[in-house]
Amino acid sequence: MVPSATEFWQFSASIYAEKGVKDACLEAQDLYGADVNLMLLHLWFDRSGVKVGERSSLMLEATSATWQHDILAAHRARRRAAKGTDRYKAMLDEELELEKRAQAALLETAAHSLPLVQGTQAPSAADTTADNNCDAYMASVGAPASLLLPLKSAVRRI
Numbered sequence: 001m002v003p004s005a006t007e008f009w010q011f012s013a014s015i016y017a018e019k020g021v022k023d024a025c026l027e028a029q030d031l032y033g034a035d036v037n038l039m040l041l042h043l044w045f046d047r048s049g050v051k052v053g054e055r056s057s058l059m060l061e062a063t064s065a066t067w068q069h070d071i072l073a074a075h076r077a078r079r080r081a082a083k084g085t086d087r088y089k090a091m092l093d094e095e096l097e098l099e100k101r102a103q104a105a106l107l108e109t110a111a112h113s114l115p116l117v118q119g120t121q122a123p124s125a126a127d128t129t130a131d132n133n134c135d136a137y138m139a140s141v142g143a144p145a146s147l148l149l150p151l152k153s154a155v156r157r158i
Contacts, residue, residue: 001050002111005104012040012103014158020150032143035064037103039151041110042133047155052133056113061140063109067102 003011015021028034038060045052075098079091135145
């Protein structure tokens with residue numbers, strides 16, 4: 001049910017590389033405070049037909065908050081300030097490594113909260129996303145569901 005760190009990173013990279021996804025993710029992150037890694041994990045679960053329970057969602061959001069607020073936000077601000085300098089590329093590479101570690105932390109939380117995942121839901125034959133977890137997460141941060149359209153389209157293509 002929970003992917004390996006490598007499998008999830010590859011899934012994330014594949015989705016992120018699809019048309020319109022990067023812009024939608026950055027808008028969700030910058031305007032609504034959404035965690036792109038958590039969006040992608042919920043998308044993974046939707047694609048897999050897994051309904052994440054409320055307690056599991058809260059645990060995932062707590063892990064996300066730690067990484068986003070305590071680690072990634074500060075690094076991201078420094079990297080953005082360094083744009084145009086010799087350090088920018090190295091800082092971007094460092095940020096990607098931090099993102100991988102944040103994903104691993106989310107996966108560990110998901111693995112420990114699996115007994116709290118409330119049932120499964122088979123994906124529809126017409127649409128391979130169950131449209132539950134990711135939509136609920138976006139609503140929780142006040143982001144419009146329309147930002148998920150490029151991500152859901154990408155899932156259908158990969």
